[in-house]
Amino acid sequence: MTYIPKPGFRHPGAAVNAIGYARRDYEGAVSTLCAGCGHDSISAAIVQACFELDLPPHRVAKLSGIGCSSKTPAYFLGQSHGFNGVHGRMPSMLTGANLANRDLIYLGVSGDGDSASIGLGQFAHCMRRCVNMVYIVENNGVYGLTKGQFSATADEGAVKKDGAVNPESPIDLVALALQLGATFVARSFSGDREQLVPLVKAAITHRGAAFIDCISPCVAFNNHAGSTKSFDYVREHNEAVNRLDVIVGRGEITAAYAPGEVEEIVQHDGSILRLRKLAAEYDPRDRVAAMTYLEERKAAGEIVTGVLYVAPDARDLHDHLETVETPLNQLGDEELCPGADALAAFNAGLR
Amino acid sequence: MNAINDFVVRFANVNGSGSASANRLFARAILRMGVPVSARNIFPSNIQGLPTWFEVRVSEAGHRARRGGADLVVAMNPQTWEQDVAAIEPGGYLLYDSTKPLPASKFRTDVTVIGVPLTELCRSASWEAREHQILKNVAYVGALSALLDIDVAELDRLISEQFRGKARLVAPNLEALRMGREYALAHTPCPIGLRVARSSAAGDRVLLEGDSAAALGCVYGGATVAAWYPITPSTALAEAFGRYCRRYRVDPGTGRHRYAIVQAEDELAAIGVVVGAAWNGARAFTATSGPGISLMQEFIGLAYFAEVPAVIFDVQRGGPSTGMPTRTQQADLLSCAYASHGDTKHVLLFPEDPRETFEFAALAFDLADRLQTPIFVMMDLDIGMNEWLCAPLAWDDARRMDRGKVMAAAELEAGKPFARYRDVDGDGIPYRTYPGTHPTRGSFTSRGTTKDPQARYSEDGPVYVGNMQRLLRKFETAKRLVPEPVQRAAARPTRHGVIYFGSTAAAMLEAVEILERQGILLDAMRVRAFPFHESVRQFIAAHDRVFTVEQNRDGQLRMLLINEDGVDPSRLVPVLHYDGTPITARFIAREIASRFQVVGAVASGG
Numbered sequence: 001m002t003y004i005p006k007p008g009f010r011h012p013g014a015a016v017n018a019i020g021y022a023r024r025d026y027e028g029a030v031s032t033l034c035a036g037c038g039h040d041s042i043s044a045a046i047v048q049a050c051f052e053l054d055l056p057p058h059r060v061a062k063l064s065g066i067g068c069s070s071k072t073p074a075y076f077l078g079q080s081h082g083f084n085g086v087h088g089r090m091p092s093m094l095t096g097a098n099l100a101n102r103d104l105i106y107l108g109v110s111g112d113g114d115s116a117s118i119g120l121g122q123f124a125h126c127m128r129r130c131v132n133m134v135y136i137v138e139n140n141g142v143y144g145l146t147k148g149q150f151s152a153t154a155d156e157g158a159v160k161k162d163g164a165v166n167p168e169s170p171i172d173l174v175a176l177a178l179q180l181g182a183t184f185v186a187r188s189f190s191g192d193r194e195q196l197v198p199l200v201k202a203a204i205t206h207r208g209a210a211f212i213d214c215i216s217p218c219v220a221f222n223n224h225a226g227s228t229k230s231f232d233y234v235r236e237h238n239e240a241v242n243r244l245d246v247i248v249g250r251g252e253i254t255a256a257y258a259p260g261e262v263e264e265i266v267q268h269d270g271s272i273l274r275l276r277k278l279a280a281e282y283d284p285r286d287r288v289a290a291m292t293y294l295e296e297r298k299a300a301g302e303i304v305t306g307v308l309y310v311a312p313d314a315r316d317l318h319d320h321l322e323t324v325e326t327p328l329n330q331l332g333d334e335e336l337c338p339g340a341d342a343l344a345a346f347n348a349g350l351r
Numbered sequence: 352m353n354a355i356n357d358f359v360v361r362f363a364n365v366n367g368s369g370s371a372s373a374n375r376l377f378a379r380a381i382l383r384m385g386v387p388v389s390a391r392n393i394f395p396s397n398i399q400g401l402p403t404w405f406e407v408r409v410s411e412a413g414h415r416a417r418r419g420g421a422d423l424v425v426a427m428n429p430q431t432w433e434q435d436v437a438a439i440e441p442g443g444y445l446l447y448d449s450t451k452p453l454p455a456s457k458f459r460t461d462v463t464v465i466g467v468p469l470t471e472l473c474r475s476a477s478w479e480a481r482e483h484q485i486l487k488n489v490a491y492v493g494a495l496s497a498l499l500d501i502d503v504a505e506l507d508r509l510i511s512e513q514f515r516g517k518a519r520l521v522a523p524n525l526e527a528l529r530m531g532r533e534y535a536l537a538h539t540p541c542p543i544g545l546r547v548a549r550s551s552a553a554g555d556r557v558l559l560e561g562d563s564a565a566a567l568g569c570v571y572g573g574a575t576v577a578a579w580y581p582i583t584p585s586t587a588l589a590e591a592f593g594r595y596c597r598r599y600r601v602d603p604g605t606g607r608h609r610y611a612i613v614q615a616e617d618e619l620a621a622i623g624v625v626v627g628a629a630w631n632g633a634r635a636f637t638a639t640s641g642p643g644i645s646l647m648q649e650f651i652g653l654a655y656f657a658e659v660p661a662v663i664f665d666v667q668r669g670g671p672s673t674g675m676p677t678r679t680q681q682a683d684l685l686s687c688a689y690a691s692h693g694d695t696k697h698v699l700l701f702p703e704d705p706r707e708t709f710e711f712a713a714l715a716f717d718l719a720d721r722l723q724t725p726i727f728v729m730m731d732l733d734i735g736m737n738e739w740l741c742a743p744l745a746w747d748d749a750r751r752m753d754r755g756k757v758m759a760a761a762e763l764e765a766g767k768p769f770a771r772y773r774d775v776d777g778d779g780i781p782y783r784t785y786p787g788t789h790p791t792r793g794s795f796t797s798r799g800t801t802k803d804p805q806a807r808y809s810e811d812g813p814v815y816v817g818n819m820q821r822l823l824r825k826f827e828t829a830k831r832l833v834p835e836p837v838q839r840a841a842a843r844p845t846r847h848g849v850i851y852f853g854s855t856a857a858a859m860l861e862a863v864e865i866l867e868r869q870g871i872l873l874d875a876m877r878v879r880a881f882p883f884h885e886s887v888r889q890f891i892a893a894h895d896r897v898f899t900v901e902q903n904r905d906g907q908l909r910m911l912l913i914n915e916d917g918v919d920p921s922r923l924v925p926v927l928h929y930d931g932t933p934i935t936a937r938f939i940a941r942e943i944a945s946r947f948q949v950v951g952a953v954a955s956g957g
Contacts, residue, residue, distance in 0.1 A: 058794060061631070061786045074796060074808065081786030082796035083630055083657075085623075086649050092578075092615065092623025097786070099576045099611040099624070100633030104787050122623070125616040317611075324607040328575035329632035329785060333751050335609055336573040338599040340746045346567070347743040350557035351382060 004030040006078075018054040026050045026057055028078040032071070038190030038216030038231075039069055039138045043076045045193055046107070046136075049200035050077065055105065061097055062107045065090040065119060068145055069111030069138035069216070077107075088119025091126030091135070095317070098131050101327040102318050105204060106133040113143045116152040116171045123173070127180040127209050132316035134203040135182075135211045137173055138190070140218035141229035148221030159226025172298070174213045174308060178291050183208035183314030185290075187305045189234050190216035194243075195305065201246040202307065205271040208314030215303065239302040241282040241293075242275040267312045275307060284310050352422060352442035353544040356386050356411035356552070360495070361421035363428045363435040364488075367399030370427065373488030374405040376509055377495060378738070381409055382558055383505040385550040389415045389857075390558070391737045391933060396583065396677045402431045411552050415704070415740055416858030419937035423499075423545055425491055432457065444543055446491065446498070465539055467494045472530045478523050486527035493531025500542035502549070503532060557743050561734035562638075564705035565664055566591035567744070568712025569636055570599055573752045574662070576635035578613040578624035580643065583676045584732040585666035588638040589614075618643035622650040622661070629660045630797060632757070632785035634716045636662035641670040641683045644690065651725055652691025655822075657797040658772070658781070660719035660755070663687075664712070664728045666735040669931050678931025679732035681853055684907035687727045688881055693800070694819060698829050699727045699881040703856035706741035707879075708734060711834070720755035722829055723780060731902070733854040733933040756782045763792040771795040771806035772818060779824030826882055833880035836887055839863070841872035848874045848894035849943070850887070850923075852908060854933065855900050861936035862943070869940075871947055873898070881911060888916045891923070898943055900926045902934050 006027060014022040026047040031040050050060065057079040064070035066087035073082045085093045094108045108126075115123045115137050126135065141154040148161055152171045159165055177185045184206040188196045196214065203210035215234050217223045223230045228237075242263070265273040265285065275284065283289060290309045297304045324331075352358075360377075364370035371392060378390040389408050395401035408418055423444040426435045439445060441461045447453075449466025458464050469490050473483045489510075496503050506528055514520040535541060565588050569577070579589040593612050600609040615621040621637045628635035639647070644665055654661045667683045669675020687699055700715060702708040708730055715726040758769055763784070769792060772781050781804075784793035795806035800818065803809040839860070851859045856877055863875055876890045891897050891912070899909040906925040912918045926942045928934040 056790060058790050059787050063627070079791060079794050081784075081794050083627070084796060084798040085626075086653050089619060089623045089650065092620040093627030093630070095613065095620075096576060096578065096624035096627025096629070096633075096635060097631040098627075099613070100628040100631035100635070101785075101787065104631075121616055122620055125620060129613070321611050322606075322608050323611050324602050324605065324609050328609070328611060328628075331573075331575060331609055333573065335602075336575065336600070336752075337571050337746075340748045342599060343571075343744050343746045347555075347557050350559050350743075351555075 004032070006030055017051055019056060021051065021057065023047060023051045025079065026077055028073070028075045031075040033068060034220045036219040037068070038140065038218070039072050040075070041190040041193060042136065042138055042196065042214055042216055043072050045196040045200055047076045048197045049204060052197070053201055053204060055204070059103070060105045060107055062109060063090050063094045063097065064109040065111070065114040067111040067114050067143070069109055070114055072138070073107075073109055088114050088117070089122055090114065091119065091122040091131070094133055095126060095129065095131050098133060098317065099323070100329045102132070102323065103327050106131075108133050108135045110135065110137050112137060112139045112141060112151040112153040116173055120152070120171070124176065124180050127177050127182040127211065130181065130183060130209050130314065130316050130320065132207050132318065133209060134200065135209065137213050138216040139173070139213055139229070140216050140222055141227070142218050142222040144218050144221055155228040158228045159224075161221055161224055173211070175291065175294060177211040178287060178294075178309055181209070182211045182309070183311040184210035185309040186211070186307050187213045187215070187303070189238055189305060190214055191231055191235065192238070192305075195240065198244040198246050199307065202244055202273050205246060205267060205269060206310065206314065207268050208311070208316045234303060237301060237303045239297060239304050241279040241304055241306040241308065242277050242284065244307050245274045246271065265310055265312050268314065273307065273310065278306070284308060285312070352440070352444070354422065355546045355548050356409055356550060358409055358422040358545045359418055359420065360407045360409070360423045360425065361435070361438065362405040362425045363431050364403050364405065365428050365430070366394055366397055366401050366403040368488070369485035370403070370488045371405060373485070373492050374407070375738070376489070376506065376513070377492045378407045379509055379558065380496070380501050380505040381407070381547050382553055382740070383509065384502055384547055385553045386411065386547055387413045387553045387556070387740050388558070389738070389740050391417060391733070393932060394677050396673060402428050409547060411550060413552060413740070414857070414861045414936065416861055417933045417935045419935040425495070427491070444545065446494065448487075463543065465498065465535070465543075467491065467531060467534050469531070472534060473527070476523070476526060476530065482523060486523055489524050489527040490531035493528035494535040496528070497532045497535035497541045498539060498543050500546045500548070503528070553740065555743050556740050558738045559705040559741050560587070560736060560738050561702070561705040561708045561730050562587035562666065562736060563591045564709040564744070565638070565712045565728065565730065565735070567595050568709040570595045571709070571746060572634065572713030572716040574634045574636050574716060575609065576611050576624065576628035576633045577637070578615045578621040578635070579638050580615050580618045580621050582640050582643050584668055584736045585638040585640050585643070585664060587736060588664055588666065618646040619650065622647040622663070625661045626650055626654050626659050629719070630657070634662070634720070636664065638664040638666065640666050640668050640676070641686065644683055644686055645671070648691045651697070652693055652695055653799060654725045655691060655695045655697065656693070656799045658723040658783070659797070660723055661725040662715045662719050662728065663725055664730060667729065667731040675931050677732065679854070679933055680902055680929060680931065681729070681731055681855070682903035682907065682929065684729065684903070684911060687729065688911055696826055696882070697725055697727055698722065698833060699729050700833065701729050701852040701879050702734065703853060703877065704734060704739045704741055706744060709744050714834070717753040718832060721753055721780070721832060722825060723755060723783060724825070729853060731854050756780055758782045758784050758788075758793060760789045763789040769793050770804045772802060772821070773804040774821050774824065777824070778828040779821050779826070780828060830882045830884055833882070833884070835884050836879055836890070837877040838890070839875040841874050842867065843872060845872040845874055846895040847872065848876065848890060848897040849900060850876050850878055850890070850897055850908070850912070851900040852878045855902060858934045858936045858939055859900055862939035865936060865940040866943060869944060871944060873943070878908065883912065883916055887912070888918070891916070891918050895922070896924055897922060898924045898926050898946070900934070900939055902928050904929045
């Protein structure tokens with residue numbers, strides 16, 4: 001595998017966002033994933049979301065574990081620092097990075113093997129710790145880099161490319177995230193860019209642990225008949241509960257909606273999540289109801305997508321730890337070292 | 352037996368009975384009289400009901416190691432009565448609770464037996480029943496104050512200080528102290544042959560545990576992120592860090608915290624948090640013990656290759672699983688020196704006591720930032736969980752954190768070239784940037800070894816080799832930056848040397864003196880870091896035979912010396928102690944003396 005930088009050329013007429021960046025400025029190196037891989041669509045959605053949110057690219061840190069999905073941070077946000085860590089341990093590294101500098105935006109990219117198998121423990125504890133981050137699992141139900149073994153999110157009865165049937169019960173990361181205390185939970189499909197881009201934007205604006213389970217078919221090993229993570233299967237069984245627009249700041253509502261059709265959720269930072277309701281009775285602020293609904297629809301064979309849960313006034317790990325506003329990595333000797341006099345007093349107490 | 356300010360008292364207790372605080376009170380009162388004292392807690396992996404011992408060594412000469420043997424045993428645990436009585440030196444003393452009479456066969460005729468009916472005394476007092484157990488311990492401290500001529504005013508003061516803010520507890524403690532003391536004065540000729548006499552020998556020295564000292568060193572060293580998982584004997588380190596942060600690191604204006612502590616779900620996550628925080632420019636550490644080091648291996652390798660500073664405290668103990676977690680050892684040297692898969696080598700620091708632990712803790716953060724690599728502070732249970740008499744901790748207010756080669760936004764803006772893994776000045780250490788520094792320059796993606804000097808993905812063989820060679824150059828640079836060994840020359844020139852490290856130091860220095868009195872002269876070298884300083888090789892070359900004294904089975908320091916410095920194994924004679932108790936001066940002296948007898952060496956120092 002090689003590193004292929006994209007040419008630096010930018011079309012002079014390319015649109016720029018409010019801070020003067022073109023969409024191209026949010027891209028990374030050329031992807032080395034298989035042609036047609038769902039993960040590339042997710043990378044493109046991340047690029048689009050950051051562009052639309054007017055984020056300075058260098059203020060994002062992207063961390064990942066091991067696997068095809070974890071390679072993707074090389075393919076977006078080329079001006080951001082990245083850390084391709086060890087298998088299943090992105091959450092702990094990201095937690096530490098977040099503690100060191102609360103002012104950056106943290107994007108954790110993982111896969112179903114990385115988060116549902118080897119990293120299930122770290123996934124769980126990261127969610128319950130309310131680390132302020134976007135946690136995207138690019139979920140294809142197989143291990144791609146090692147050539148197609150079932151992962152822990154593969155559905156019971158799903159058929160592998162060689163015909164083997166998965167006898168094991170799947171891990172539903174969305175259900176776990178809800179149970180564990182994630183304050184923003186969504187599911188999407190890499191083949192539905194219209195749905196995915198706003199979800200990524202919403203997750204970025206959310207302060208707290210924002211989890212997106214994005215089903216992302218593996219064209220090489222899991223896109224055949226009998227797979228429950230193939231493009232065709234997901235398209236047929238995708239049941240969105242809502243469609244989302246993200247609006248940063250108030251007063252930007254332009255489109256007209258019929259009464260009762262739209263739900264607005266104001267987040268802590270003032271951003272508004274505007275949801276067009278598709279399932280009339282679905283309330284994304286009701287965690288318990290969401291869990292019940294998801295289980296019912298799953299039993300009916302549907303893949304529920306959309307904003308599944310959001311706690312608008314979520315508190316994050318820094319709130320819990322009561323850390324200072326200044327990022328910890330910017331504190332100097334004056335703020336950190338108690339000095340010789342304090343030590344003399346300390347000594348006096350030890351005699 | 353007659354001794355002033357030079358004896359060992361061993362308390363045999365049942366754990367969970369509140370004895371430790373009474374025993375500490377005893378030790379501290381002696382220190383308040385100006386007499387050097389050290390205290391060791393030998394305890395089981397258990398909360399309540401198993402045998403535990405507390406040993407106090409009183410030493411005008413300032414010896415801090417366990418000596419071996421006991422001159423006075425306070426036998427409060429029937430389960431261990433036989434072994435406790437047997438441990439008393441001939442002519443020594445036995446203090447016991449005489450409430451229930453014991454047959455003569457339970458005693459030795461060559462020791463002086465002192466019975467104090469502690470249970471009965473406590474029963475007669477007006478305390479609540481649940482306090483009896485704890486106060487019984489204070490009562491024997493009272494009896495000891497009479498028997499050993501300890502100034503009771505010091506004990507009174509210590510009790511008042513200890514229960515400052517809990518006035519209700521002062522009176523019963525003072526009453527218990529007095530009961531024991533008065534009973535002893537009335538029934539035994541006081542003092543006995545062992546006595547404490549006021550002295551100035553302790554000077555301004557302090558009693559301090561290594562876990563606390565390390566935690567304070569982290570505060571002074573600028574650590575802001577700590578992640579840990581509970582494991583004896585390092586738990587106290589992480590907890591002390593929290594305590595000191597609450598004392599020293601709260602923003603006076605806002606009340607908010609200049610630190611973040613995460614009790615992680617396991618050691619893998621703990622080191623992951625540390626690596627992530629350090630990558631992002633915070634000073635971060637974890638504290639663990641051998642089993643934790645095993646679990647952290649993969650991340651340690653990543654930190655080594657991605658060149659992320661990380662500070663790891665390994666408070667060494669026996670392992671694995673259950674069994675020896677409350678016993679001391681120096682048995683993690685190899686697992687730390689070569690931690691992780693692939694070609695890795697790590698910097699280890701070996702503090703000798705809590706004071707040096709404080710210094711090395713703060714230093715470790717400078718070294719980690721300067722070398723951009725994990726730094727291990729190799730403590731052990733003996734240092735970590737026991738109170739050692741140390742010179743007072745010192746700090747130079749002119750000192751500033753050394754953040755190493757970090758390129759700032761202004762330098763990037765000015766066009767200074769940046770390549771994350773390029774050695775620009777020959778020391779093997781590249782420049783790094785913190786995430787978020789500059790809009791268009793200085794960003795990179797960290798990963799394992801598959802990278803070129805610009806941190807771009809590469810699986811090219813020569814590129815890999817070039818990077819691995821640079822890491823070796825960096826390890827060479829480390830030799831110049833880590834603390835140098837400390838040498839002590841024998842009174843006269845000698846062909847024999849000894850190398851030791853860490854908590855062995857106290858016993859070793861005393862052993863050298865014992866051996867000198869027997870005519871065996873040794874030049875001594877205390878190694879304080881790995882990789883070894885050039886002087887270590889020179890020291891070995893300058894002696895025919897060098898004893899390597901360690902608290903492990905396999906002679907792990909000796910292996911490192913042979914492996915890294917190419918030393919002829921036959922020149923290094925291992926002296927090994929690994930039963931889980933702290934090594935003693937008597938053990939070392941006996942072992943080394945026996946090697947001289949075996950080879951028939953003339954013990955003339957020649």
